[in-house]
Structure formats: C-alpha cells, structure tokens
Amino acid sequence: MREKVFRDPVHNFIHVNDPLILELIDTREFQRLRRIKQLGVANTVFHTAEHSRFSHSLGVYEVARQIANHLERFPSQKLGDGGWKVAERQVLLAAALLHDLGHGPYSHTFESIFKTDHEKFTQDIILSKNTEVHQVLAKFDEQLPEKVASVIAKTYPNKQVVALISSQIDADRMDYLLRDAYYSGATYGTFDLARIIHLMRPVEDGIAFEQKGMATVEDYIVSRYQMYEQVYFHPVARGIEVILTHLLKRSIELFQEQKQQHLKIEHFVTPDLKPLFEYNVSIEQYLDLDDASILENINLWRHSSDKVLAELSMRFLDRKPLKSIEIRPETRQYLAKLRPLIEDAGFNIKYYTAENDSFDTAYDLYHPTAKHAKTQIEMLQPDGSLAELSTQSPLVQALTGRSYGNARYFFPAEMLMEQTTGDLMAPVYQEFQRYVHNGALTEIENEILD
C-alpha cells in the first residue's frame, strides 16, 4: 500500500493512501495551486498569511476524509432513511481536494478585472479531456469527472455530499478558518474541529449536528464572525486591493491603446498575460497563470513610461495602501466635497480613489452572497427532530443576518499629511481634513479650526 504523509500544522499529519487522491495531487493542475496564495493581498496586513491554495485544498481533503470516516458509523440501510452512503466516499474526497482548482492569482480582484469565474473554471478543468486531473479521474471511473464537477456546481443528487463541500459548516470553511487563523496568527479563528465532526449526523436533506454540542457550534460561528470582522474585511488590505485593481485597469487601458495604434505590445506584458488582456483565455492558457505571472509584470511596470501605472505599481510593491473612511448614509454628502480637493492635490480620482461597493463581495468565497440560498445549520434534537441553530442559541441569534463589512471611501494617504509651513498644498490638505477627522467622515465647523 503506497502512502504519502504530509506534515501539516493545522491537521498535524495528512496521511493519503487512496490511489485516486495520490494521483490527483501529482497532477499539473493541482500542483499549480502551490503558487497561488490563499488570501491574496491579506499578507500586506497579516504579514505571515502567505499560505497557498494547495495547502488549503489538501486540508479540505483531510477534513472530508475525517468526516467520511465518522459518517460511516451511520450507514444508510435502506432507501430514504437519511443514512450515509459509503459509496459516496470517493466523490466526496475528490471534490474536497479539487474544489479550488479554478482559482486564478489574487482571485477576487483578478475575476472582477478579467471577467473570469473560478467556479466555472474548476468545473471546466475537471470536465476537459485534456487535463491531467480529468484523465486521472476518468481512469478510476468514467463517470467521476461528471460527478465531481456536479458537486462543485451543487447539482449532485446526494445532498449530504453537496452540504459537506458547500454549506455554512462545510469542509472548505472549516479548513480555511483554522488555516487562515493559524497562518495569520488571528487566534479568534480556532474552534474544535474534532468535536464538530463527532457531532455530525447524516439526515435526509444534508448534515445535522447533535444538540448537545451547541457550545462547539456556537464557538465555530463566533470564530467565523470574528475572522470576517478582523481579517477578511480589514480596511488596510482593501486599501491595497484598490491599488491592485486600479493598476490592472490602467494596464488594460494601455494595452488596448497600443493595440489600436498597432504598436508592438510584446514588450509591455509577458506573453502569458496577453490572452487575459484580450478577454479570451483558454483553459490551457489559464493554467499557465499563477501569482508570479501578475507580480512579475507589476515588477516590470514599476519602470513603465506611463506615470500612473509606474506609480501605482510602486505603491503596490512598496506597500503604500490608500487610506479609507467609512461612508454612512448621513455622511455620504461630504464625498462630493472631497473629490475636487483630491484632484486639486494632483491625484487622478479615477485611479486614486474608490468606493468599496465593488469590494463588498471581494471575499465572496468566504461569505455566500444574498443571491445564493444558504443552507441553514440544523441541530438534531434528542427526539430526532431538527431545530434551526439560531432558535437554539442567543449568541448565534445576535449574529444572524448581520451584514459584514461596510462602505468605505479610499483616497491617497497624502491627503492626511500634517501641514508643513510653506507647503503649497497645505491649504488643500487642511480643507480635506475638515471632512476627514479621527478616522471618520464628518464636517468640522470652520470656527473650530480657526
């Protein structure tokens, strides 16, 4: 029996001896995930959050494997009894391992700029006959590619398998919370994984949790809440993400200008990015991309003759995030006063400011949007009935339906500079700071300043 042992600080050891999984790990497409960071630019704030989608994917497999072992204690005996079907093990483990296969570099920024969809790519990679992943899956079972892709698409008939890959407590979320906490050092993100798995019971429409484990489930929900508040929506990381978005937008504009002018553009971007810039990328071309593809171009753009592109690249590489303030309905009116001041100070507001509306869903992977129906968490009562979690816990109730994040307005940090005597811009900055004070958008009466 061939076995491969991965040391993993989150799960201690990951022992793989399923031949299918071993071969999937060795495919080109899966190995690519080593070169894509799990949390994109979050390492500019949590400097140790450098972990890859590879380690996360392996972790999701491990969580799924532990869950499968546990569920085998509650096997289905006859049709419709809600038991676990042991034959689903392989589909579950493969889907767990492969669920992030279609992610691009700096995933959410990348998708919004280049109009790609990582869930679609994941399915396409699995279904495309040319990929190693497809070939390995099909070698083990011809129907496996179709089955695994449909789990990712949430159309697979077995709802338990779907719930274990995509629901409010699934193998994906459980690994990423623990892993992001471990690597960022955000101690809030920990919860008792072994206990949660022990509490799982297969039920007809998915997976429920034994009522006696309420405290453990509460702890998971609180951890998730705190990771969103503290890590995933951190305003400074969003201030870097705005820069990344704007510099990519600027590079697309320049690319298209050059194209229209029939200039040679090969010097402008490395060849692997071209299909992206032409909005026409094949699966094979997509699989050539990793974090280095983007990052090395930014390295080169630092020396671009286009001042905006060069300056934004420098800000991204040297970590000069935009500053931001929260916009509330009652303070939104002041934005109109800010924009001309920023232009007066010499910044093109198109590239140097942003409202964060586009970033609300920046970490959508982690937070199902309202458009998609969420599966509730159900607690299994001693008498066999189910009760929705928030009806059982005042703690969870307090957090239910709370929308994470906030609307923010981003602008150059220079606008908050202390006024130096003799600085020509001093009066502009001073006026700006009448509206942005103590980290909030507000208006300070003139007389106070005088």
Add this chain to the structure above:
Amino acid sequence: MREKVFRDPVHNFIHVNDPLILELIDTREFQRLRRIKQLGVANTVFHTAEHSRFSHSLGVYEVARQIANHLERFPSQKLGDGGWKVAERQVLLAAALLHDLGHGPYSHTFESIFKTDHEKFTQDIILSKNTEVHQVLAKFDEQLPEKVASVIAKTYPNKQVVALISSQIDADRMDYLLRDAYYSGATYGTFDLARIIHLMRPVEDGIAFEQKGMATVEDYIVSRYQMYEQVYFHPVARGIEVILTHLLKRSIELFQEQKQQHLKIEHFVTPDLKPLFEYNVSIEQYLDLDDASILENINLWRHSSDKVLAELSMRFLDRKPLKSIEIRPETRQYLAKLRPLIEDAGFNIKYYTAENDSFDTAYDLYHPTAKHAKTQIEMLQPDGSLAELSTQSPLVQALTGRSYGNARYFFPAEMLMEQTTGDLMAPVYQEFQRYVHNGALTEIENEILD
C-alpha cells in the same frame, strides 16, 4: 507615541514603537523581503513552509528587542566590567531587522549560479547613499549605516552585539528555528525562547547562559539538530533544488549562445533578469528581483523551444523531483556504472544527474562552515566562571562536531520505474536497479535477480 502592532503567530504580537525601526520597515528595500520565501524550495516538501524573509526579519528584531530589554538589567557600570551598554540598543535592533536585506530569490541556488553574495549585498544596501534604508539610518545618526553594516560584517567592536546577531545561539537562529518549525509543522523545532533569554548574561567576550538553565539550552541544541536532519537537508527538497540549478544553468547557456549569435534576446528573459545573466548587476537592479522574477521566467520557459529547458521547467513547476541515494566511500565505485545507463535511457547526465557536494553548504546560512570560526556557547557557573556547553552536557557532547547532511547522487525518477513488459527501456531500468535498491547504492548479484 506612534506604535505599530504586527500580529505574529511565533511571537504573538510584535509591538514596534521605535521611530527608526518604524521607518526602516516602511522602506522599499525592506518591503521587498515580503516577496522572498525564507526557505526557498523547501515548500515542495513541507507544503506549508511559505513564509517570507520579511516575517523572519521582523521576528529577529522582536527577539533582539526582548534580549535588549533583558540585558538592560545588567548594565555596564565601568569600562571592561562585561556589562551591557544600553546605548547599543539601536544598533542591535537595526542590525537584527536588516541582517537579511541582501538576500536574493531562492537564495543559495541563486548565489551559486549568479555568483552573488547576500552578506555583501546586505552591507552594500545599507552603505549605499541611494537606498531608502541608508537614508533612514543616516537621518537618525550619520554613523549608523557604518555601524550596522559592521555588525553584519562581524567587525563591530562590541562583541556582545555581534554575538547576538551571529553566533550559535543568536536572535537570527532563534527566530528561524521557531518560525521554520511553526510554518513547516515540524514540531521538533520548538524550544523555550523566553527562558533562554532569561538565562542570558552579558560577559566580556559576548553572551553566556546561566548554568541552571542547562536543560533549556540542551533542548535548543537538540531542536536545531533535528531541524537540520529533518527539514533543512531533506533529500527530496534537494532533488528539486538540483532541477532549479540545472534549469538556470541551461538558461544561461542559451542566453550566451543567443548573444554570441547576435540574436534578439529580449524575448528570452524578462528585462529584470538580464543584468544577472550578464554577471553585472547593480544594487538598484538587484533590488528589483524577487521570487516572482525567477518563477515567472520558469513559467515562460515551460514553453521554450529548447527541449531541456522546457522539460526541466515543467519538472520544477509540476514538482517532479530527482530521486537520490546516499554515496558512501565504499559504494562510490558504482556511480561509474550508473551514468552510462542513465544516458542509455535518454537523459543528458549534465542536466539530469548531480552529486550533492555542492549542496553540503546549501543551507550554509543555518550552519556556519568550517572556514568561519564559531563562537562557543558558554555556561556561566555559580562562581562566575565560564564552561563550554559540551563539557556540561552529555547530550550536547553527542551532537558536537557531527557533520550534517550526506553525499547524495541524484538521477531521474524514471530509472526506478517498474519494468513493464514491452517497454524498450525495461532492460536498462532493470540493470540500473541492480545498483540502486531499497533506497541504497549497492550491487545485487545477478543470480539473486534471476
């Protein structure tokens, strides 16, 4: 008082409020370290070891800060009393933060291929008037660049400061052991940092440790031993490193061929690598390089028209390490038999095999070579005398002078393939496997195989 708080899982929080350190962190040269992995290719074996030199450097600063706070309890009262000079604090902290500034991407491989020296670059960056780091240091104290550079060069007059940055138990090693253990998941690497610091005493020629803390020092030495044996010299990571070395060598050969033929070479490598390939790189050019500079080129070389370069790039990206066996004096003779067989199987031995002699010092950063005199660890006795560590501990004595690593011969994994009937190469593989059996270099008599 401005303060910046870094969450760091190894030290929990790193609180920086020294204005000099705050400004140094914000320099372009220090921010570059975010984009260079601490352990190079080790993440191909320890898949979570993705941490950067930035986080390590910050960690060394934090260890140095804790040490400085501790040593201030033992201040020098008069010349030559062996006490700690409080005025050295700033030099110590700056040197701790900046000690790795000159590292290039994939440091050790890079240096051996491109003939660079990271310690030299560290000093040059600090001393060059054009760098932000230099300007910040000089702004605080004109002599600071010179002082900090001389600590790195080990020529600084205060031996305590030098010992805290470069010795067998210094701030650098203590952070990297803990950090590499945390990120690789290798539990062996842990030891009691707070206790070791508490045991430190300034003495005339450096830093000693109180005898009563022997067990803690032993634990550190054993941790270090195990990290070398288990992580730093892992044969599979070396099997990837050989591929990286050979593909870079091949790319230099191709670069020089094209140059001699006066071909346009701009398409071949991205512009930032050219100075390297011409062995003529300025400080400014050097500071443009990071892991992505190398990695993106390998991404592009995957599609090179040169078969060897393309194939090695694929092996590197898709993680197909060379296999290896230990060479002992008595088995070295068999290598002569192996080489022609590898060529018969269609591999150019120049690119597909290696002896590891060049890798003995691959992690030289972590293991002072014989050429450099090592500072002994001294234990402070109750009567004030010093005793060298290994004279006090049978455990340490057992490990003293033991050379880490071993000589290995690397070759393509294909040579170990099971023989498939009808495979033309089967007899070659079979002959090879007479010499490489059960992971060892040996000779199996023909009759046994028959």
Add this chain to the structure above:
Amino acid sequence: MREKVFRDPVHNFIHVNDPLILELIDTREFQRLRRIKQLGVANTVFHTAEHSRFSHSLGVYEVARQIANHLERFPSQKLGDGGWKVAERQVLLAAALLHDLGHGPYSHTFESIFKTDHEKFTQDIILSKNTEVHQVLAKFDEQLPEKVASVIAKTYPNKQVVALISSQIDADRMDYLLRDAYYSGATYGTFDLARIIHLMRPVEDGIAFEQKGMATVEDYIVSRYQMYEQVYFHPVARGIEVILTHLLKRSIELFQEQKQQHLKIEHFVTPDLKPLFEYNVSIEQYLDLDDASILENINLWRHSSDKVLAELSMRFLDRKPLKSIEIRPETRQYLAKLRPLIEDAGFNIKYYTAENDSFDTAYDLYHPTAKHAKTQIEMLQPDGSLAELSTQSPLVQALTGRSYGNARYFFPAEMLMEQTTGDLMAPVYQEFQRYVHNGALTEIENEILD
C-alpha cells in the same frame, strides 16, 4: 537579588523577585492553599480540573505584575489626571496574591453549610496579628495589612487597584478563566491575555480598554459566557454538590443529636472539624482545614452506622451523582407529583432531592450577584471619551444581562431505571418517568405510554 522561578503552564514562567511576595508565598497560610482545589467538585465532571487555589493565586499575582508593568507606561503626573500611581504596585501585587486566602475546602458548599464567609476570613487573616501573612506584611510596611485588606473589601481609595482585583475584567477572572480552561480542557475559555493587558489604560474611575481592541474584549466575554454555560454550571457537578451538601447536613444533625445525648463524639469526626460543627471556629482553627479534612471524614463516614450518612458518603466517593431536570414556571406543578413517588421508591426526599435555588450562587466567586453593583467595562474612544462595552458590540449586547444557570430539580438516578419485569418498584419508576422524559420535566399522557 534573590529570585524564585515557578514553572506555570498558563503563564509559562512566573518570576518572583519582590522580597515581600517571596516571603508571603512561604507563609503557612499561603501554603495551605496548595491543599484546596480551585473548582471544588468540578473534577467529578472535568476529571482533570484538579488545580489548587495556590496555583490560581500565584497566577493572579503574575497577571497583576504584568498589568503593573504595563500601567507604569501611563504614570500619574499630577493629582486627578487619571494616571497610574507607581507607588501602588506593592499593594496591588500583595492583594492579588492574597485575595483567596480565606477560602475553605469545597468553598461554596462549605460556606452555606457552616455559615462562614471566605472574604471575611481573607481580611481577618490579613489583619490578625498572629498570622505569618500579617507579620510579613507589617514587617515591610506597618500600614500594609490594613491597605491590602481594604482592597479585598473594595474600600481602598484607589479605584484602579480595586478594579484590577474585583471587576468584570480583573486579574482574578483573567487567571481563573485561562487556568480553569487549561486544566479542564474546555478550549472555550481561552482569550488573548497579553493583548488585553496591552489595551488597558488607567482612567480616573478605574481601568478602560482601547476601542481598537474590541475584538479581543469580545473574545474574553464570549469565553466567560461559555465557561459558565459549559463548566461552572454543569448539572452533573451540581448533582454531586447536592450530595455533598446533604451528607454534611446529615453529619451535623448526628453530631448535635449525640451532643444532646451527651455521647462521646470524638470518634465521630476528626478533631479539626469539631469547631465547625459547633459553629464556633477561630482563625487558627480555620487555617487547620483543607480538602483532606472534609474528604477523610467522608472516607470514614462511608462506614457509619447511620445508613443515610454512609450511603450518601458512598455516593460522593464512588461518584453516583443525583440526576436532574430543569424546572420552568409552567412545569413546576409536576414536582408535587414526583416527590411522593420518590418516597414510595424508598428515598428520604430530605436527603435525596433538592431544588437548586441554593446553587444559583454556588459559583458566586465567578459571578457577581445582583446585590453587588458591577463595574461596567468601558472602552476608551480615540477622542478620549468612554463608551460602555455593550453599546459598542452587538455580540456583547446579546449576552448582557443574561442570567446564567437554571432552576433544576435533583433526584436519585434510580428513578430513571428501565423497568425490569418482576421488580417491585417498576410501577413507581414507570409513573415517575411519565413526568421526566427525554431529560425534561413534562407530562406524558397515559394513552401514549400504553
């Protein structure tokens, strides 16, 4: 400088070098705390929660020491500026160390039975001229006993010192939450102590926390909530506590009967318990008591000629807790049906049943009762104003004012026995189980059972 190092898994190392604290630790009265468990009978449910009040007290000292070091960064410059007065350090540390000095064995049960008050005893021991603790304090400063006792009594003029010993986030609670979590294995109880201390700011009426640390304070509050729900109010531990209470009551009754009958009672209890049984215990006699004083008597009572005392002692020693159900206003009516059934089954309801009203305050140490005004937690805003915690956090708001625990009715586990054919008591048990079903007090209609 004499220093003593205590290894402590909660705080890693506790370094004591203050001569006053060193001498206080060595006193007879403080050493007695080694022999009193922190959590009384909780180890019957959390089998590893065996830690002593000694280790907790040392831990509170350590937390206070870390706080004092932190607060010294914000010294008072002039009267009424809200700064920390460095001269209070010694009073703070001594009060932290000694705050639990007056605890008896199995504290809360003990107090309700023997009519003692541990806070009163703590103050008396400190103020009594005959104790070693008093003598050590007075040796260092004649006014110290009075000052330290008044901190315990919450009458000390410096409100910051009082808040650090007795408030919603004080050194006492912070140590016991971490310690009880560590020793019980209840992972919920952890929070980031170093961070909380870092957030502390002295203000005129006590101690506030910087607003930016909201997540850390939230985490502490959630931890506390979960420790109460999961550990401190665990119904099975209360089922053991009821037994302890009843067996002590029974022993007092027997003691008094024998006394009235002028029987020799020296054989009945060990001499150290006699003053307690006579409700007339001096400080010196009180200090002779520890957990073993109670436990060894129960060991002996197992062989008592009084059947009730012997049987309850056996239940206590062999861990046979009473079972319990929650009483809600609408189900309280059924209790009247249960009591006669329990008597029919042969149990004296005086000794074998209880309502838990007396246990609501069983862990009062951990939960300030309504009678005492609680100090709010105040968050320090960027502009220097204070805002009460729950106004800033929806999570805390959800938990504010929630009363912990519940009213429970305790009865012998035998009443829930499955009915064995031929058992004379079977119909009684069956009738009882009509009212106690699935862990709840309810009434099941006859027809359902039939």
Add this chain to the structure above:
Amino acid sequence: MREKVFRDPVHNFIHVNDPLILELIDTREFQRLRRIKQLGVANTVFHTAEHSRFSHSLGVYEVARQIANHLERFPSQKLGDGGWKVAERQVLLAAALLHDLGHGPYSHTFESIFKTDHEKFTQDIILSKNTEVHQVLAKFDEQLPEKVASVIAKTYPNKQVVALISSQIDADRMDYLLRDAYYSGATYGTFDLARIIHLMRPVEDGIAFEQKGMATVEDYIVSRYQMYEQVYFHPVARGIEVILTHLLKRSIELFQEQKQQHLKIEHFVTPDLKPLFEYNVSIEQYLDLDDASILENINLWRHSSDKVLAELSMRFLDRKPLKSIEIRPETRQYLAKLRPLIEDAGFNIKYYTAENDSFDTAYDLYHPTAKHAKTQIEMLQPDGSLAELSTQSPLVQALTGRSYGNARYFFPAEMLMEQTTGDLMAPVYQEFQRYVHNGALTEIENEILD
C-alpha cells in the same frame, strides 16, 4: 449505543463506547484513583502537577485504544506471522485502564514505609471475587480477570499486549510523559504521539517502529530523558519526600510504643490507617485509603504532643524541604564531619538527615530497575529486519545506559543560615558551611574563611 465523552486536555476528547470499559470506569475501585495524585509530592516543586491517577489511567486506555485501532490494519492471518490478533483488543484496553489500580497514596514513599506492593495489589484487586472490578470483568468473560491480571504480571502469552502495557515505549509511559509535561508545565516532555502510533508495527516478539520515523522516536527518548532530569528526580521534591518518610516512620514508632504500653491509640491515627500501622491490611481496607487518609493525619499530627512528629508535620504542610548536596565518591568522607555538627545544632539526625539511596528507585514506576530485563526498542528496516534503536541513532546512543539521579545527602535548611551576630549556633553553622559551599560538598581551608 451508550457513549461517554471525557474532555481531556492531553487527548482532547476521550470517547468511550465499549460497554466493558464504561462499567469498569464506574466501579468503586477505579473511582478511588481520582483521589490519588499521579506524582505524589512533586506538586511541592511543580505547583500545578496536581493530576490524579484516574486521569492518567483513562489516558492510558485512550492511547491503547488508538494503538488497537492502528494495529487492526496489520491483522494476523495465520499462526506465527507476527500480525495483530484483533481478539486481544478487550484484554489490552482493560489492562491499560486498570494497570494502576493498586496504587496507594504517595505511592513510592508509602510502599517503602508500609511494605506494600502496588503491582501485587493491582493483580489482587482484579482477581478478588469481592471487588466491583472483578465482578464487571467476569460478567463480560469469566476468564477476563485472570487474563488482565497476567498482563499486569507480564506473564500473558501474547507478547504484543504485554509490550503495549510494559516496555520502553508503552501506552503507560506515553500517557504519563505527555500528562506530566502538560500538568507540570515542563515543555520538554512533549513528543508526537499520533506519529509514534502510526509508526508501530506488530512483530513476532512485540512491537517495532518503522525506521523512517527515527526522528520521532528520538524525540520521545530525549523527552523522557529530560523529564527524569528535570522533573522526576528534582532534588527539592526529594527533600520533601524525605520529610514524609521520616514523619511516617516516627508515627509508626509512636503507634507501637503506645500499643506496647496498652494505651488507647484510637485518638492517634484515624481508623482507616490502623491496619497499615499493624502491617496487616486487607484488600478492602487498602481500598479505603487515598491521599486524604495520609494528609488529614498529618494535619492532626501538626498538633501532636510528640515534638518530632509535630515539627516534621509542620515542615511537610508548610513546605520546608530539607536541603541537599550531591555525594560523590571523593567527597563522601566529609559526611562524617557534617553529622555531629547537625546534632550540635539540635537536630536528631535520624529524622532530619538522609542519604538518598532509598530514593534512587523513588520513581521506579517510571524507570525499570536493573533487576528487571528491559525490552529493547526495535526499528523495523525497509527489508523487514529489526535493528535495536541505539545502533541507529547517535542521539539515543549518547543517552543509553546513563543512570538517572544521583546520591544526595539531605539536612535541615537551617544549617545554611547566614550567621547572625549573637546567635549561639553561629559557630556551628559556620563550621558546617566550610563543607557545604556553592551547593556542593567540599572542604574549604580555614585560612580562606578567616
């Protein structure tokens, strides 16, 4: 399926669902272990090491359960193939749970004073028809008591089962090292339990470990070495143990004097200790004893009219350990000088001094004595052969055969008092300190002192 979940910080959760184990845990004899500390008096030095033999025993069961699950992957197919016999599971688990059943309070001191043998008592309790443990075992399988007792006696025919309970790496040692480390805070004691279990392979004569896991086994051996050096043989704990030994000896002498004089002795010791003092204790009487039985008597003896007993009891309760120095062959001669000086200072050397020869085996449970043959640790090579551990590891070789502990001479701390002018004893102390200096036994020339 009834299941009981124990939270345990060392193993996270211990899930018990084997009906035999569930019933064994509920027996009177097993519950008694809750009231006996695992490490006796060690908590006087490691103040948090308060854990019980109950939690250790449960932990050994859990380790054995994990091992049994692992070994079931290597089942015996035919006689003599060295595979694991699945049918041995129940014997293994029961023996693991019950292996410490016969321990008395303060085990090793107790045994040497009262001439008992805990291994013998363990077997007797299992075999005696009157114990609950026996009855539960026999109910499940009539032969089980005999089988389990023979595992404890190491005479059970299946050598694998015996090795898992008593060998150099067995379930007992693995739990106690981890547990003692967790509760004492001695971080040295940790090693990777899950990995060690994963490396286990059943072989004909016991259990071997896969060669590839050498580093993990090394780590275990080093942990064990450090726990002995740092925790189990700590000289201060031995200084308390000497006091306990001497006070128990003194109490036996007084007991026998009173008996010879036909005095009423019931007041002198609590009734449960009498059989011990008469060296005639039945199983049932033995099972009445726990730590409180000894401790409460010492509480009472503090007020004894016998000065020596009262004074030693005070020293024990108030933690006044004897001091000690190491005796080496070349310094043993000075002991003859010390004894009369100690007598001159007013101490009876019979009760106030000791050589530690009797303590060499104080933690014999943890360290098989030379008399008993030790099972070697065997490493399973890739070719199926076995190699003894120390031949494979220079680290282990360095520790092999090293005898732990040392010979020490114990004496009252008063002898090291600084000389106060006017103290009558000053010259005696001064003379003593000529021989005991800087923690070592030596002789200082008169002229130096003068």
